[in-house]
Amino acid sequence: FLTGRGLKSHAYIHSVQFSHHVFLNLHTLKFYCLPDNYEIIDSSLEDITYVLKPTFTAQQITNLDKQAKLSRAYDGTTYLPGIVGLNNIKANDYANAVLQALSNVPPLRNYFLEEENYKSIQRPPGDIMFLLVQRFGELMRKLWNPRNFKAHVSPHEMLQAVVLCSKKNFQITKQGDGVDFLSWFLNALHSALGGTKKKKKSERRATKALGAPPWVTFVTP
Numbered sequence: 001f002l003t004g005r006g007l008k009s010h011a012y013i014h015s016v017q018f019s020h021h022v023f024l025n026l027h028t029l030k031f032y033c034l035p036d037n038y039e040i041i042d043s044s045l046e047d048i049t050y051v052l053k054p055t056f057t058a059q060q061i062t063n064l065d066k067q068a069k070l071s072r073a074y075d076g077t078t079y080l081p082g083i084v085g086l087n088n089i090k091a092n093d094y095a096n097a098v099l100q101a102l103s104n105v106p107p108l109r110n111y112f113l114e115e116e117n118y119k120s121i122q123r124p125p126g127d128i129m130f131l132l133v134q135r136f137g138e139l140m141r142k143l144w145n146p147r148n149f150k151a152h153v154s155p156h157e158m159l160q161a162v163v164l165c166s167k168k169n170f171q172i173t174k175q176g177d178g179v180d181f182l183s184w185f186l187n188a189l190h191s192a193l194g195g196t197k198k199k200k201k202s203e204r205r206a207t208k209a210l211g212a213p214p215w216v217t218f219v220t221p
Contacts, residue, residue: 005034012037026153030051047147054137054145056113063142065106071146078151082144084107085152092159094178095170098185099155105142112140118193128165130190135161136189 003009012024016035022040023032031040070078082104086096102108111117121215123130135158138197142153159172162181165188170176 003024005032010101024048024052026052039172047149050147051142051149052140054147055115056141056144058114061110061113064109071148073151074149079148081146081148084143084148087152087154087156088142089154089156089159091175092155092172094161095159095181096155098178098182099158100137100143102185103140103184110138110146112137113144114133115141121194123192127192128187131161132165132185132188133192 003011005011005023005025012034015021015023021033021035023034024030025032029052031042031045032038033040063081068080071081072078086100088096114156118137121130121133139153139155139158144147162170162185163172166184170181170184
């Protein structure tokens, strides 16, 4: 609810009414015990913070396609990292299909799995388009997380960014065209990463942006 953990916050009231005492700050990834309001430092909680914010080393990314192995979720089911479901919130399956396909394009995947590749990119004040880059990176890392609690991932934050940045041209509550979404999304990412807007007669190319690999070539009529 973005109201913190003070005496009048939802978290504080909830802890008293329902005896749920452990809360996590989603920005700092620190745990607190309420209503006493002290920080909990316990290594057994690291699994939770890793699910919220998975990280990958360069070596782990290199080995993704060389050492594929099944992971086990908390309910006992097994899954292959990168091949997991995306929740269908209402009518967003057209976007889910595109996002899942892109998450299995190795150059694109490898670039977004390592946040340092784009973390320091500067955008003009008030520019919201870089939110797509951040949310897509977060979703990519969750899809490839070998320590997920479940064999599916929610794309909610990613799709909220899509609705906002596309000015509601692509929505969660209404079916869209997958091809149109793919074209818009890749071009929006390309632009947000500092790519050129120049076009050739028969093609538009998503070229390298501050070290980003080439992703795709659009062939137009």
